[in-house]
Amino acid sequence: MTHIIERGQKFSNWERCPCGNLSEMYCVCEGIYDTRTHDTESPVYSTSQYKVLICPSCEQLLILRYINSEFEFEDHDPHFAGYTKQILYAPAKERHYSIPRTIADIVAQAEKVVPTSPRAGFILCRAALEQICKEQAIPETKTNSKGEVEHLDLKKRLNLLLEKEKLSKDLREIMHGIREIGNIFAHDSQAYLPDKISQGEVEVLIGLVDYVLNRLYVDNARTKEAVDELKALKEKLNPTPKGKDESNESDLPF
Ligand SMILES: [Zn+2]
Helix, strand or coil, rough: CCEEECCCCCCCCEEECCCCECCCEEEEEEEEHHHHHCCCCCCCEEEEEEEECCCCCCCCCEEEEEECCCCCCCCCEEEECEEEEEEHHHHCCCCCCCCCCCHHHHHHHHHHHCCCHHHHHHHHHHHHHHHHHHHCCCEEEECCCCEEECCCCHHHHHHHHHCCCCCCCHHHHHHHHHHHHHHHHCCCHHHHHHCCHHHHHHHHHHHHHHHHHHHHHHHHHHHHHHHHHHHHHHHCCCCCCCCCCHHHHHHHHC
């Protein structure tokens, strides 16, 4: 995504923190780096705006870089410049308590490597699916009809999981999609990888993993919470009479 800004202007400090807070962040420091400062000869150059921000809600650091794509001196708009935003550091997003720690940790690692290695981010998303299968006690092998032990790959294990949990068709598509994308990055050599894998694409994939986790764990936990809350509310509004026995009744004046 390209962020357009008037030349000479700075980006605002309004950001959404991974904690969920969307507001103006406190700016600890900021600066601009122009490659022409150190390389006056090159016909192409780029400028970057750096920001170190603190979220007023969770008080964690957020480090951003806005970089404009390289362009020829003659070939640019005199009034506006387009920048790409990179998140250099962000606090780990808090995930719902119902998501097993081991899975949440892998997704947090994927988020951490986004700025430095989108490729590793893709592979970790696939690893999160493997961990889901493990947590859900989906076996890694099975004994076939000939009595031989057969290795089950992630595709087969996900199918077993979808069957076991009676998950819907749309979730099947998303889970296999994450697996397939992860496969490309895990198995193919660098030569076959698409040229432009940006942070944005990994963030989309992490979002899909989060969607799966919400459907698998968070929805169930919230339903249970709602049922418990309703039960507690009903008991409060309609208490079962206690200690009401015959002796009490005989105490009544009529
Ligand atoms: Zn925050």
